[in-house]
Amino acid sequence: MPVKQYNHLLRLGDGKDYRKLDVYRAAGGYKPLAKALELGADAVKAEVKAATVRGRGGAGFPAGVKWGFVPQDTDKPKFLVVNADEGEPGTFKDRYFLTHDPHRLIEGCIICSTALGISTCYIYIRGEFHEQIRTVEKAVAECYAAGILGKSVMGKPFQLDIFVHPGAGAYICGEETALLESLEGKPGQPRLKPPFPAVVGAFGCPTVINNVETLAAVPLIIEHGADWWNQLGVERDGGTRLVGISGHVKKPGLYELAVGSNLKQVIYEVAGGVLEDRPIKAVIPGGSSCPMLTPDELDIPMTFDALRDAGSMLGTAGIIVIAEGTCIVRCLQRISHFYAHESCGQCTPCREGTGWMSRIVDQLEAGHARQADLDMLLDIANEIGGNTICALGDAASMPVQSVVKKFRAELQAHVDHGGCPFEGQPLPRA
Amino acid sequence: MTLAFSPAAEQRIDDLVKRYPDRQGALIPVLYVAQREFGYLTSEALALVARRLDLPETKVLTTATFYTMLRKRPVGRYHLQICHNVACYLRGSDELVAVAKKKLGIGMGETTPDKLFTLEGVECLAACGTAPALQVNEDYHEDMTPEQLERLIDELRAASRSGGGA
Numbered sequence: 116m117p118v119k120q121y122n123h124l125l126r127l128g129d130g131k132d133y134r135k136l137d138v139y140r141a142a143g144g145y146k147p148l149a150k151a152l153e154l155g156a157d158a159v160k161a162e163v164k165a166a167t168v169r170g171r172g173g174a175g176f177p178a179g180v181k182w183g184f185v186p187q188d189t190d191k192p193k194f195l196v197v198n199a200d201e202g203e204p205g206t207f208k209d210r211y212f213l214t215h216d217p218h219r220l221i222e223g224c225i226i227c228s229t230a231l232g233i234s235t236c237y238i239y240i241r242g243e244f245h246e247q248i249r250t251v252e253k254a255v256a257e258c259y260a261a262g263i264l265g266k267s268v269m270g271k272p273f274q275l276d277i278f279v280h281p282g283a284g285a286y287i288c289g290e291e292t293a294l295l296e297s298l299e300g301k302p303g304q305p306r307l308k309p310p311f312p313a314v315v316g317a318f319g320c321p322t323v324i325n326n327v328e329t330l331a332a333v334p335l336i337i338e339h340g341a342d343w344w345n346q347l348g349v350e351r352d353g354g355t356r357l358v359g360i361s362g363h364v365k366k367p368g369l370y371e372l373a374v375g376s377n378l379k380q381v382i383y384e385v386a387g388g389v390l391e392d393r394p395i396k397a398v399i400p401g402g403s404s405c406p407m408l409t410p411d412e413l414d415i416p417m418t419f420d421a422l423r424d425a426g427s428m429l430g431t432a433g434i435i436v437i438a439e440g441t442c443i444v445r446c447l448q449r450i451s452h453f454y455a456h457e458s459c460g461q462c463t464p465c466r467e468g469t470g471w472m473s474r475i476v477d478q479l480e481a482g483h484a485r486q487a488d489l490d491m492l493l494d495i496a497n498e499i500g501g502n503t504i505c506a507l508g509d510a511a512s513m514p515v516q517s518v519v520k521k522f523r524a525e526l527q528a529h530v531d532h533g534g535c536p537f538e539g540q541p542l543p544r545a
Numbered sequence: 546m547t548l549a550f551s552p553a554a555e556q557r558i559d560d561l562v563k564r565y566p567d568r569q570g571a572l573i574p575v576l577y578v579a580q581r582e583f584g585y586l587t588s589e590a591l592a593l594v595a596r597r598l599d600l601p602e603t604k605v606l607t608t609a610t611f612y613t614m615l616r617k618r619p620v621g622r623y624h625l626q627i628c629h630n631v632a633c634y635l636r637g638s639d640e641l642v643a644v645a646k647k648k649l650g651i652g653m654g655e656t657t658p659d660k661l662f663t664l665e666g667v668e669c670l671a672a673c674g675t676a677p678a679l680q681v682n683e684d685y686h687e688d689m690t691p692e693q694l695e696r697l698i699d700e701l702r703a704a705s706r707s708g709g710g711a
């Protein structure tokens with residue numbers, strides 16, 4: 116079966132400017148919100164829970180279940196915080212909503228907030244997204260003017276404020292508890308969990324944190340129902356999602372595909388195959404932290420569970436394709452530098468280990484690595500995993516582990532050759 | 546002369562502070578206001594923010610030093626930031642870096658003597674599908690070729706001579 120493309124979430128092709136409230140409304144926008152207000156909080160929560168929408172920020176936790184963790188009998192204010200810090204290399208999907216369809220996100224935020232009794236929502240947008248910050252702020256302002264936000268949501272007895280909060284160039288703030296610290300004006304250093312944000316989140320209060328795409332799916336679920344959403348995807352992993360494809364493919368970009376689409380078909384059919392028709396060397400299936408897959412591992416449905424069972428992750432569904440003729444050590448250099456640079460430094464294994472790994476990978480590429488360094492690289496990676504406060508430690512070690520395991524011969528060649536065997540070989544051209 | 550915010554900035558700060566249940570919540574947005582007012586965050590600017598928000602200076606400093614976009618040093622008029630992460634690498638970002646260095650005659654992290662350009666390598670800009678990507682101040686430039694980058698630098702130079710912005 117060919118891979119089907121959808122335009123429920125991704126609607127660039129029709130030339131309309133959905134940033135404008137009237138255009139968004141003319142296409143049916145804010146009707147799901149009206150419906151949600153009619154249905155009532157319990158019915159909305161039940162529908163989202165039934166829809167098995169798994170967190171699009173990378174971890175895949177079911178949104179409806181997370182919403183259920185927020186205590187309803189508390190006197191404290193509750194917050195919704197949107198994670199729009201998109202920064203995992205290979206990932207460029209939330210930027211689409213923020214740039215082109217901000218009301219989709221805002222509508223999702225309002226449905227969530229009214230269902231959970233939340234009256235303040237912060238949208239934390241990475242600082243580099245200057246244009247997107249302006250776009251979302253403008254859309255929010257239009258909502259206030261139209262009586263969709265503010266003292267009353269669409270004439271109903273709900274009060275809701277939405278504020279845009281800018282990040283300031285630290286990838287670690289994508290981690291949900293680091294994001295909360297940053298929102299509070301502190302350095303973005305992840306917190307120990309528990310307590311989880313649902314209980315002690317922003318400013319010490321119960322907080323829901325969701326990714327942009329997770330919330331953008333909510334209006335669709337309310338409009339069409341959980342059954343409709345679920346039948347698009349697979350069991351326990353419903354719906355469609357925005358899949359980003361980058362690297363050495365002929366048609367890189369963003370595509371809306373059903374959860375469970377076949378990875379190999381996605382690369383060859385949707386993305387047009389590899390530049391210069393070279394064979395594939397490796398694929399990173401869901402952002403740079405995911406263990407790499409080799410060409411024989413690509414015939415797999417893109418679901419959280421299937422990729423986990425294959426020893427990798429679906430993550431953010433940002434696929435990076437690496438063609439034959441590319442040096443895997445050079446690719447790993449970029450990834451290892453990144454995590455070393457972005458470690459917040461709180462945990463010794465992460466702070467020291469990420470720097471150490473990055474230096475060994477550099478030495479391999481430069482031809483200064485010794486035989487023992489190969490084993491050491493793996494030992495360090497294994498030491499970090501599971502011994503840290505947040506998952507950045509794992510994110511840094513998994514790509515290293517997968518490369519040492521799957522491309523050991525190429526690493527060995529760097530040692531034996533005293534440098535990079537790919538020196539002077541051009542990357543494929545578009 | 547002691548540093549002070551403009552009336553417009555003062556008003557913006559009043560509005561920002563109201564958005565958070567405690568004053569420190571407004572710290573990063575207010576530091577951006579200060580950066581916009583004064584170009585970068587000098588120790589006087591940090592002290593001013595601390596006084597304005599009634600926060601200890603050490604807290605303001607700790608936060609300001611953590612974040613790369615809160616600048617503690619001046620940058621050139623055009624801040625050229627080239628993504629060097631893996632998806633951009635695969636699509637030729639090394640060539641962009643080489644062209645920029647050569648054309649500007651500076652290394653990474655440096656500013657041209659005329660203070661026009663600062664060149665920097667940055668991490669993923671979430672534009673991997675249109676790689677290689679770079680930013681000039683607040684604007685993205687995607688799907689860049691070395692030739693396009695050379696032209697862009699020429700255009701920015703020309704714009705600066707005629708007094709235009711980025």
Ligand SMILES: Cc1cc2nc3c(=O)[nH]c(=O)nc-3n(C[C@H](O)[C@H](O)[C@H](O)COP(=O)(O)O)c2cc1C
Binds near residue numbers: 176289330
């Ligand atoms: C190092 C690190 C970086 C992360 N970056 C992001 C990010 O940029 N955006 C995001 O939505 N989630 C990111 N996450 C995941 C969040 O911690 C969290 O799981 C997510 O925001 C929850 O939303 P969801 O359930 O809707 O996916 C990151 C996690 C880690 C460990």
Ligand code: SF4
Binds near residue numbers: 304461463465466505
């Ligand atoms: S694992 Fe790394 S990034 Fe996460 S808290 Fe520890 S030091 Fe910071």
Ligand code: FES
Binds near residue numbers: 631
């Ligand atoms: S790797 Fe350069 S934009 Fe993502």
